[in-house]
Amino acid sequence: MQKGNTxxxxxxxAIAAAAAVAGPKECAGVLGDFVDAALGDDMFGENTFERAxxxxxxxxxxxxxxxxxxxxxxADVFLSGDLLNQIITASFSARETGMPFLGIYSACSTMxxxxxxxxxxxxxGYAGRAVAATGSHFSSAERxxxxxxxxxxxxxxxxxxxxxxxxxxxxxxxxxGPAITCGTVGRVTDYGVSDVNxxxxxxxxxxxxxxxxxxxxxxxxxxxxxLILTGDxxxxxxxxxxxxxxxxxxxxEPNHVDCGEIVYKVIEDEFQGGSGAGCSAAVLASxxxxxxxxxxxxxxxxxxxxxxxxxxxxxxxxxxPCIAHAVAIEA
Amino acid sequence: MQKGNTxxxxxxxAIAAAAAVAGPKECAGVLGDFVDAALGDDMFGENTFERAxxxxxxxxxxxxxxxxxxxxxxADVFLSGDLLNQIITASFSARETGMPFLGIYSACSTMxxxxxxxxxxxxxGYAGRAVAATGSHFSSAERxxxxxxxxxxxxxxxxxxxxxxxxxxxxxxxxxGPAITCGTVGRVTDYGVSDVNxxxxxxxxxxxxxxxxxxxxxxxxxxxxxLILTGDxxxxxxxxxxxxxxxxxxxxEPNHVDCGEIVYKVIEDEFQGGSGAGCSAAVLASxxxxxxxxxxxxxxxxxxxxxxxxxxxxxxxxxxPCIAHAVAIEA
Numbered sequence: 219m220q221k222g223n224t225x226x227x228x229x230x231x232a233i234a235a236a237a238a239v240a241g242p243k244e245c246a247g248v249l250g251d252f253v254d255a256a257l258g259d260d261m262f263g264e265n266t267f268e269r270a271x272x273x274x275x276x277x278x279x280x281x282x283x284x285x286x287x288x289x290x291x292x293a294d295v296f297l298s299g300d301l302l303n304q305i306i307t308a309s310f311s312a313r314e315t316g317m318p319f320l321g322i323y324s325a326c327s328t329m330x331x332x333x334x335x336x337x338x339x340x341x342x343g344y345a346g347r348a349v350a351a352t353g354s355h356f357s358s359a360e361r362x363x364x365x366x367x368x369x370x371x372x373x374x375x376x377x378x379x380x381x382x383x384x385x386x387x388x389x390x391x392x393x394x395g396p397a398i399t400c401g402t403v404g405r406v407t408d409y410g411v412s413d414v415n416x417x418x419x420x421x422x423x424x425x426x427x428x429x430x431x432x433x434x435x436x437x438x439x440x441x442x443x444x445l446i447l448t449g450d451x452x453x454x455x456x457x458x459x460x461x462x463x464x465x466x467x468x469x470x471e472p473n474h475v476d477c478g479e480i481v482y483k484v485i486e487d488e489f490q491g492g493s494g495a496g497c498s499a500a501v502l503a504s505x506x507x508x509x510x511x512x513x514x515x516x517x518x519x520x521x522x523x524x525x526x527x528x529x530x531x532x533x534x535x536x537x538x539p540c541i542a543h544a545v546a547i548e549a
Numbered sequence: 550m551q552k553g554n555t556x557x558x559x560x561x562x563a564i565a566a567a568a569a570v571a572g573p574k575e576c577a578g579v580l581g582d583f584v585d586a587a588l589g590d591d592m593f594g595e596n597t598f599e600r601a602x603x604x605x606x607x608x609x610x611x612x613x614x615x616x617x618x619x620x621x622x623x624a625d626v627f628l629s630g631d632l633l634n635q636i637i638t639a640s641f642s643a644r645e646t647g648m649p650f651l652g653i654y655s656a657c658s659t660m661x662x663x664x665x666x667x668x669x670x671x672x673x674g675y676a677g678r679a680v681a682a683t684g685s686h687f688s689s690a691e692r693x694x695x696x697x698x699x700x701x702x703x704x705x706x707x708x709x710x711x712x713x714x715x716x717x718x719x720x721x722x723x724x725x726g727p728a729i730t731c732g733t734v735g736r737v738t739d740y741g742v743s744d745v746n747x748x749x750x751x752x753x754x755x756x757x758x759x760x761x762x763x764x765x766x767x768x769x770x771x772x773x774x775x776l777i778l779t780g781d782x783x784x785x786x787x788x789x790x791x792x793x794x795x796x797x798x799x800x801x802e803p804n805h806v807d808c809g810e811i812v813y814k815v816i817e818d819e820f821q822g823g824s825g826a827g828c829s830a831a832v833l834a835s836x837x838x839x840x841x842x843x844x845x846x847x848x849x850x851x852x853x854x855x856x857x858x859x860x861x862x863x864x865x866x867x868x869x870p871c872i873a874h875a876v877a878i879e880a
Binding site (some may be wrong): 219265299304316317324335 | 551556598626630633635636640641642643647649650653654655656665666670676680693734737738759859860861862865872
């Protein structure tokens with residue numbers, strides 16, 4: 219990296235367009251006024267959760283390409299991954315679009331990994347336009363990671379709710395749009411949390427570590443950013459993250475917001491808020507991107523967070539390794 | 550991309566070192582004389598298949614860093630993925646090494662995706678040294694994708710055998726070693742094969758498509774390369790791939806070898822040969838890399854192939870989308 223774990227983009231690759239799709243529960247909250255496609259029901263006209271998830275991702279990708287004024291043939295590469303085993307949502311979507319495809323996986327921080335790689339590929343001259351996208355679906359995630367929905371299992375109060383939604387970004391080597399100016403690649407951090415219902419606590423140290431590394435590498439203070447936007451720490455995880463950063467002498471309280479914390483009006487059993495790869499992707503691709511385009515925000519540090527466990531690793535008694543990547547977006 | 554789907558590396562990032570680890574069945578074949586660590590038994594002193602797989606990957610990574618004359622702190626980024634759900638082999642290994650980590654997934658073509666991205670990051674000035682690695686384990690793959698071993702399920706004759714092995718490469722922005730000169734990013738190809746026991750047939754069109762695209766983008770003929778090394782098509786898949794390329798007017802028969810076809814002395818039920826992310830990774834990182842270093846080979850086109858299915862997608866009646874990425878390595 220050019221400095222510590224941080225890369226700097228001298229050619230200022232721009233986010234030419236973004237598009238987001240979200241389910242009905244999500245659209246009842248802040249996303250409702252900003253997404254490009256609001257689903258009437260979370261099956262999206264398909265007969266399986268997995269196909270619905272795929273259709274959301276594909277829709278977000280196609281809308282973002284449309285807004286960027288090009289089709290799939292105008293994009294050099296598609297960077298995508300998702301929460302399902304073997305990232306089938308991304309792979310099957312790649313098949314439909316026909317774009318050259320690089321599969322990535324970083325759990326719920328897939329969006330920031332995708333944006334970072336897209337920026338490197340565009341800035342380095344390897345791609346003219348790169349599409350970075352991800353998504354998640356509550357029901358496919360519950361089935362795979364937790365329990366069949368039909369069981370009606372009670373959720374503990376520290377749990378989060380996987381967002382049904384997708385976000386897609388078209389990053390361009392040149393042109394209009396908020397620029398990706400630098401980014402910090404995360405290290406895997408594990409404080410020994412093994413409670414799979416408490417992802418916020420597991421991921422908070424990874425977010426704090428990447429945020430602190432970013433400040434150190436760039437020499438920037440928290441106040442440099444209008445907004446430090448973490449991925450899906452939720453309410454509890456956000457407090458832990460802010461405390462961990464504060465302990466190291468930096469205060470992000472005034473300008474920190476967490477996508478998981480704001481995505482729902484928490485009225486039922488969403489408890490700590492939203493999670494899932496689609497959470498930070500949809501929030502950034504709609505509400506936040508809109509503010510960046512209209513001047514409501516000028517400098518955003520996007521820090522999506524991911525828990526890199528599997529049902530097998532948890533079943534074998536392992537703790538939860540987590541990661542967070544930071545992407546600086548400046549209008 | 551700079552031309553079609555192909556990127557060219559003007560700064561000639563070099564493969565500074567490579568290391569491979571393989572299981573006993575694999576070491577009975579061509580790998581035996583070339584791997585850095587040959588396992589006496591495939592549990593590698595661990596109590597689960599998954600931990601054994603992880604230990605293989607970690608061992609390969611650490612040996613490659615040692616051979617490159619640096620530790621994990623000398624590498625800027627670790628690019629890795631594997632066949633297990635949520636790429637836990639890569640993620641948990643990333644936790645142990647502490648390197649900044651970018652998770653990737655491209656099934657059995659993960660090695661070529663990793664090398665391609667590592668070359669872009671080094672060539673573009675984003676990393677001084679990047680580690681790209683992957684691996685697989687017969688028993689963890691069987692358990693996850695097929696049947697518990699204890700069932701003793703009969704294998705059909707078109708089946709391949711997942712390689713127990715791992716390969717790791719240290720790519721450096723400058724210095725000694727075979728250079729990565731260009732690479733072609735694959736598109737997802739699906740000819741409608743849905744037989745999960747016939748991966749070779751499913752993947753052959755993806756390999757052929759990427760090889761043809763590479764020739765078209767670079768203007769090179771098959772004879773430019775001493776060796777065109779496909780991933781894990783196996784015996785049947787290799788024949789199909791050569792036929793598909795030949796139909797388009799290019800003949801790769803004289804200089805084509807498939808890692809899956811050569812990795813085993815096929816004497817039992819390996820049938821079509823080897824497969825798995827560790828197959829092409831271990832063959833390239835040992836036998837082939839050795840030949841590149843010693844002058845036995847000068848120009849190799851490495852085309853690892855991947856089948857992007859999951860048990861869920863197959864269970865829902867989907868066909869198998871496949872991909873192949875090509876990396877040109879020149880001594």
